[in-house]
Amino acid sequence: MHDRLIGAQRTLMSAPAHQIVEHLSEYLTEQYAVAALELFQVDYRLSELVPLDGGPAVTHPGAPAWRAFDHLAEVVDGAALWLPVAVRGDRLGVVRITPAPDDPRLRAELAEIADLLGHSLAAAREGTDRYAVAARTKRLTLAAEMQWGLLPGRGRTGPAFALAGQLEPAYAVRGDTFDWSDDLDRLQVVVINGHGEGVAAATLTCLAMNALRNARRAGLDVADQATLADQAIYSYHRGAQHIDALLLDLDLRTGVVTAVDAGSPRLLRLRGGEISPVALEAQDPLGMFDGTMYATQTFTLEPGDRLFVVSDGIVDATARGTRYGENLLDRFLARSGALSPLAAVRSVIGDLRAFIGGETVDDAVAVCLDWTPPGPGDDRRQT
Structure with missing residues (x-):
């Protein structure tokens, strides 16, 4: 690593959590004759790039800031x-x-230093609220605060995959959420379509998500993860509350997906420009009955396949008496390749x-996953 890059890394590591941008700016002035370094964070709705210290946000999609953000390029x-600021695809x-x-x-x-800044910001968020607060264009509801605190991030990339997710309405989401974990040659993804209102919905989702994580981190497969979460929810709510979930375990070497459909959100595959549903046998939602045992199903991806998981908050959204629906969704997703x-x-x-003319009334979650295995001789490494 170049001496100046080492110096930038040390500057970021030694700076107080709430002042890493200011310390980095001073370092760049000394080493690169930079007059100013300004950080613009993407807001919770993914619609504005908000300056850290106030001032007008960047909202126009074609602006240079958005081109750098969208294309991860200078x-x-x-x-x-x-320059984009990201960490492992987030x-x-x-x-x-x-x-x-x-x-x-x-x-x-400077692009490498921006990458270092991304890693420092991710670590700093654990110790200061400055960056989380600055990225908000309005106050989150308590339920939304709980939901955003659950997330692993909004994006992730690895040598054989790329994925991202988003919650809506971002500042008032209640029960919908997602989670993922990649480890060696496996990627596990969970998408939850929650039920209920306000903090009650967020609390139910928190219980389900932490039960699923607890089971996953104990080394259980996705069927046993679903079973453990089902038992946790049922033991607390006795069937009065339940939650829909889709659990996916992707073998990144072969493209084989092991799935559990517990009354899950809609699963779609984009292949060769054509969108089609992935047929899975729906099983009982988590927490609905006592002692439910879940079975896995498998399907296989081809290199370059894209999966979408969307909750009913998207499909069932209604405006002016018209339902958004599967057909409009499928046509839109088919053009997203x-x-x-x-x-x-x-x-x-x-x-x-745009369809409903404002934020959704119901919760909505969308997750997109690409399987992009390395080809022969392609030695990709995650950064």
Whole structure:
């Protein structure tokens, strides 16, 4: 690693959690003759890039800041250099650096430093509220606060996959959520379609998600994970409350997916520009009955396949007496193949907002997963 990059890393590691941007800006002024470094974080709705210290947000989709965010690439706009800030595929925002260096080697170094900043921001969020608060354009409800605190992030990439998810309405979501974990050659994904209102719905989802994580971290397969979560919910609510869930376990080497459909959200596959449902036998929702035993089902992906999981809050959304419905959703998803997973879920939610003319009344969740196994001789490594 270049000496200046090592210096930037040390600066980020030694800075107080709430001042890492300021300390990094001072370092770049000394080493790169940078006049200003500004951080813009993406907001909870994925619709604004919000400056850390206030000021107008960037909302126009074609703006240089959004091009850097969407394409994970540098964008030079006059005297400004825009760079994406992300960590393992989870896009946090962008930085604007002025003036933009003419030397492409310096810009490449600054891009690496922006990556280091992403990792530092992810760690700093555990110790300060500054960045979480600055990314909000309005106050979260208590239920939404609980739900966002559950999430593993909004995106993740690895050598053989890319995925992303989004909740809606972002600032008032109640029961819908998602989770994932990648380990060696496996990727496990859970999508929950919650029930109920407010904090009661969020509490039920928290119980289900933590039961599923507890079982997963104990090394249980997805069928036993569902069984344990089912028992946890039933023992507390005695069947009065239940939750719909889809559990997926993808073998990243072979593309074989082991699934448990517990009254789950809608699962769709995009292959060769054609969208089609993945047929799974629906089993009882988690917590509905005492002693439910869950069985796994399998299906196989082909390289380049894309999976979508969407909750009924999208399909059943209604505006002016018209239901959004499966046909409109399928047509929209079929055109999303050129988009990244995050751009795809952002577009789905954006299309839904446009359809209903505002935020959804019901909860909605969308998750997009691409399986992109390395080809022969392709030695990809996650960064």
